[in-house]
Amino acid sequence: MTRVLFVCLGNICRSPTAEGVLRHMLDEMPDAPEVEIDSAGTGGWHVGNPPDPRAIEAAARRGIDLSALRARQVTAADFDAFDYVLAMDRDNLRNLKALRPAQGGAALKLLLEFGEGGEVPDPYYGGEAGFDRAYALIEGACRGLIREIQARE
Numbered sequence: 001m002t003r004v005l006f007v008c009l010g011n012i013c014r015s016p017t018a019e020g021v022l023r024h025m026l027d028e029m030p031d032a033p034e035v036e037i038d039s040a041g042t043g044g045w046h047v048g049n050p051p052d053p054r055a056i057e058a059a060a061r062r063g064i065d066l067s068a069l070r071a072r073q074v075t076a077a078d079f080d081a082f083d084y085v086l087a088m089d090r091d092n093l094r095n096l097k098a099l100r101p102a103q104g105g106a107a108l109k110l111l112l113e114f115g116e117g118g119e120v121p122d123p124y125y126g127g128e129a130g131f132d133r134a135y136a137l138i139e140g141a142c143r144g145l146i147r148e149i150q151a152r153e
């Protein structure tokens with residue numbers, strides 16, 4: 001069993017998208033590795049809220065339903081509860097490094113280390129195209145992440 005936590009700022013756009021995409025890919029895979037998946041935000045403003053309607057729509061266009069997800073804030077305990085804590089951008093990564101306990105066991109990385117490198121830009125203040133771009137970056141990285149998990153198991 002591998003445990004993966006995706007983290008962005010608000011937990012309403014990028015990280016719930018990653019949660020839904022990875023879960024969907026594994027659901028569709030024969031002989032999928034066993035993976036526990038969750039997402040969280042470094043900020044607490046949207047705790048308890050469903051994903052942003054634009055993120056729900058971008059995922060729905062690809063047959064993925066994010067509507068039941070609810071935002072939560074990341075905690076220091078998450079570094080023990082997960083094997084991978086994967087940040088969407090360098091701001092998230094810096095905040096996570098500050099939160100990580102000295103003995104925190106999780107591997108802490110940028111998600112796009114498993115994809116095309118760099119960051120998933122925050123789509124919150126932009127239009128639909130930003131959500132489609134975020135989706136594509138996340139999808140590519142999730143394919144790479146599955147290969148990493150398969151190699152680990």
Ligand code: 4NP
Nearest residue numbers: 008009010011012013014124
């Ligand atoms: P996310 O996007 O980090 O991908 O969930 C954002 C959501 C909300 C805000 C910023 C980014 N906000 O400022 O409220």
